[in-house]
Amino acid sequence: MRLFKSGVLLAAALLLGGMALFGQTPTAEVNGTVLDSSGGTVPNAGVKVTNEDTNIVSDKTSNADGTFTIINLLPGNYMLSVEKGGFKTITLPVFTLDVNQILTEKLTMSVGSSAETVTVTAEGSLLQSSSAELGTTIAQTTVGQLPLNGRNFTELEIDQPGVTPISTAQSSTPGSSDGSMMGIPGTVTYKVS
DSSP states (O other): OHHHHHHHHHHHHHHHHHHGGGGOOSOEEEEEEEEETTSOBOTTOEEEEEETTTOOEEEEEOOTTSEEEEEEEOSEEEEEEEEOTTBOEEEOOOEEEOTTOEEEEEEEEOBSOTTSEEEOOOSSOOOOOSOOOOOOOOOHHHHHHSOOGGGOTHHHHTTSTTOOEEOOSTTOOTTSOTTOOOSOTTSOOOEEO
16 A cells, blocks of 8 residues: 555656656747737737748747747747738748747738838847746757757857856855766856856
8 A cells, every 4th residue: 555655646647747858848939919000909810930941831820919929939030921902911030949939020001002011111030928937959060069068068158148057055165066976977067147
């Protein structure tokens, strides 16, 4: 009986521990609202997001509120277009999505033929305004060119803008392993802020 209880507790712990992993996504998302020139919403507009590197197209239709959400986009370069009968087609310039990035756009359609295309030009890069999360993707070529001591992944973290190594132990100094034994023996594991 005691062995059965232990097994049930272990299974429950593994199940609950695994649930925390669902929040970790290697993908990105594009969402937004489609409006007409008077500021009213445009339902049933066709929204396409095309991966420029693989030519994979993800498409959705805006709902009754004119909003759309396209999820599970792999990191890469994308182009977004919106079309609806009676309106000119809108095309955004190519933009880059990184891991766990959410891009939110408000798109205004003009009355006209859908054969006509309005190309939106951005002054600067498109910003992620729907989340305060920070993240970055490190290109494979960059990783290959960095002189990483022992290929310790935590050294890549401290090269990113806004990342600062911190010390969590009373007697350690920044850049020391301060008791965490998750690194390769003889290397330093950074804890970052």
